[in-house]
Amino acid sequence: MTTSTADSSPSSPIASAPAARATPAARATPPATPAVRHSWIDNLQGQLFGVVMIAFGMSMLHSLGLIIGQIAGVAFLVTYATGISFGMAFTLINLPFYLLAALRMGAAFTWRTLAAVTAVSVLTNVAGNYISYSHLDPAVGAVLAGLCVGIGLIGLFRHQASCGGMSILATYVQERTGFKAGWLLMGFDLALFATAALFLPMDRVFYSLVGAITMNLFVAWNHRYEWYIAR
Numbered sequence: 001m002t003t004s005t006a007d008s009s010p011s012s013p014i015a016s017a018p019a020a021r022a023t024p025a026a027r028a029t030p031p032a033t034p035a036v037r038h039s040w041i042d043n044l045q046g047q048l049f050g051v052v053m054i055a056f057g058m059s060m061l062h063s064l065g066l067i068i069g070q071i072a073g074v075a076f077l078v079t080y081a082t083g084i085s086f087g088m089a090f091t092l093i094n095l096p097f098y099l100l101a102a103l104r105m106g107a108a109f110t111w112r113t114l115a116a117v118t119a120v121s122v123l124t125n126v127a128g129n130y131i132s133y134s135h136l137d138p139a140v141g142a143v144l145a146g147l148c149v150g151i152g153l154i155g156l157f158r159h160q161a162s163c164g165g166m167s168i169l170a171t172y173v174q175e176r177t178g179f180k181a182g183w184l185l186m187g188f189d190l191a192l193f194a195t196a197a198l199f200l201p202m203d204r205v206f207y208s209l210v211g212a213i214t215m216n217l218f219v220a221w222n223h224r225y226e227w228y229i230a231r
Contacts, residue, residue: 043112043159049157051116051186053162055123056131057148060141062086062124062210063133065087067196068149068214069189071097071165077196087121094164101168111170112161138207146214153219157181186216 038046061068067076075089082089094117101110134139153163162168166188170181189212197205 053152142211150218
């Protein structure tokens with residue numbers, strides 16, 4: 001029949017296509033990427049880096065009278081309103097979030113986060129004894145602080161820790177749903193800055209918002225598991 005003749009002809013594209021797909025090169029698949037795990041020293045140095053960068057960014061913000069997003073922003077508002085130290089406010093506000101971390105993220109994550117929050121609190125409080133900002137433009141300081149805090153958060157996230165508060169919730173949501181941690185933090189920050197506008201001068205709110213947007217965009221664009229193979 002006409003149909004069978006066309007199918008069996010060497011010049012037929014229908015007949016030649018399966019042969020092309022059957023070549024060894026076409027069947028070859030790339031080797032599987034071996035699993036990579038962080039050692040304890042990998043995690044320690046990553047967490048120390050994250051803590052130092054976050055505290056450095058916080059010290060810049062504090063010197064300018066600005067705030068940042070997330071629970072740290074709430075702690076800054078409490079500090080400016082009551083006069084208590086940032087470290088104390090940051091530590092106390094984070095306490096309820098440790099329960100979520102323990103229930104959802106595990107004991108190891110919780111202990112690492114507790115250590116990170118404590119270290120950031122202490123370092124931010126004592127930073128003024130070692131670093132002085134005789135001149136720091138608010139716009140430049142806000143952007144630099146946002147970048148420092150953003151890279152610090154990524155350092156903690158990649159080494160199975162966080163800086164407490166909303167970052168615990170954001171990390172959990174991203175791992176379970178794929179929804180970007182940075183975008184969730186952005187929503188919280190919008191509500192935070194709307195509240196801050198009731199208590200702070202508008203120029204300080206504006207520069208604080210610049211820093212928070214810088215931080216959140218940096219985290220949203222760079223905290224991606226498909227770009228990072230170690231766990």
